Amino acid sequence: MPTQQLDYFASLVIDDDHFPLTEAAIAVAQHAYPDLIIQNVMDELDLLGDKVKQRITSEMQDIQKLQILKNYFYQELGFGPNRNDYYDPDNSYLHSVFETRRGIPISLALIFMELGQQLDLNIKGVSFPNHFMVRVSLTQGQVIMDPLTGTSLSKHELQEMLDPYLDAQGYRGELQLPLSVFLRSSSSREILSRFLRNLKAIYTQQERWERLLGIQQRLVILLPNAVEEVRDRGLALAQLDYIRPAIEDMQKYVDECADASDLDEIREQIIELEQQYRHH
Template sequence: MPTQQLDYFTSLVAEDEHLPLTEAAIAVAQHAYPDLDVQSVLDQLDQMGNKLKSRITPDTPQIQRLQILRNFFYTELGFGPNPNDFYAPENSYLHYVLENRRGIPISLAILMMELGNQIGLKIRGVSFPNHFMMRISLQQGEIIMDPLTGESLSKNQLQEMLDPYLDAKGYRGELSLPLNIFLRASNPREILSRFLRNLKMIYSEDERWERLLGIQERLVILLPNSIEEVRDRGLIFAQLEYLRPAIADMHRYLSESPEAEDAGDIREHIATLESQAKFH
């Protein structure tokens, strides 16, 4: 694991206040593409932004700016979903999304937010269940937009999308949660953790442990208070037969969460790994 790249990522996500979401999201791909030049990807985005800026004046109303951005992004540049391979990890790598114009809601949203920001629009990400959204503040009010299509969604449409999630979680009837709870704007750290967890899920399902480790290292850096991420890194180390770091992470998990539900399983895991380490 090249420590230089992890140090760079660490420096990007060190502070909440100035966390550069776009740059950090591009940098995530360095685990899979070590030669990726993050600055050249940012330059590409700036070129797009300059093209957009040439189409507006200081007097252009916000709602018109949004229409210009929407038309530029979805119609002119042709950004949209990748229906043939929605779960390909490349759909989360921004340099790839820029090149192929295909992404998932969160990767497209990050690009839209960056371009919107460059023309003075306030676009924020919303960690809506199962489908990342964008929230745009205009004088006329708030718009919730689908990053896959640029479509503005009504309360009814959003509620329909939310209901299966509420059913699955048992949040119905007495426990019913209002829609607004799920439309809160997310901060850059929350967006980045969802971005990374998408990749974590894809690489876990495919059992691509080396790739998964690259993502997990970044989750541990991004969420320093989440001891579960340290445990998960230990489990990935174990899959890769990096026994000592695996044991160290699992011990750290138990020392901070001795009463965790899976504490017994983790203790057994450590015992197995320690007996293996003796023979290495």
């Protein structure tokens, strides 16, 4: 397991005040593309940023800048959703999204946000349920934008998107949470954890354990207090027959989460793994 890449990723995400989100998101792909040169992708981004900057003048308002950026990103460069294969992991890897111009909301948002920041737009990511959004603060007010298409969404449209989620979670009636709760901007760490968890879900479903382990290692680094990610790394290790480290991860979870609902299951798995280990 390449520790060098993990050390590099760890160095990027260590500090919330200096958190190079775009670079860290590009770096995630190194587990699947070990030869990826991150600086090349960053250079490509800067090149796109320089091109769009040439169209901006000092007296332009932010709303005009946003319009120019949207036009450039969606019309000229042709970024958009991969409708044919939404669950292709490459939709999440930024270097691949660059090549194909196809992504999912969060990967497109990351590129759009980076370009927006280069134009000094006040642009943030929003971890909206089931669909990542972008929020741009303008003098006229807040714009919530769908990063798949660049469409601005009204409160009514956002509420319609939110309602099925609220229903599924049982947040209706007395417990109705206001829309504004779901529209606050997310920290870089929150955005990157959502980005990684998308990949985690895909690789779990596809049972690609080696790939899943690469993601889990990064989630454990990114979220040092999330002991359930340590458990899940243990489960991935067990699938790959790395029995000793798998037991250690699961044991840590059992020791730290005395009231977790899945303790019995995890304890059983530890016992099974220990038996396997003895017979090796």
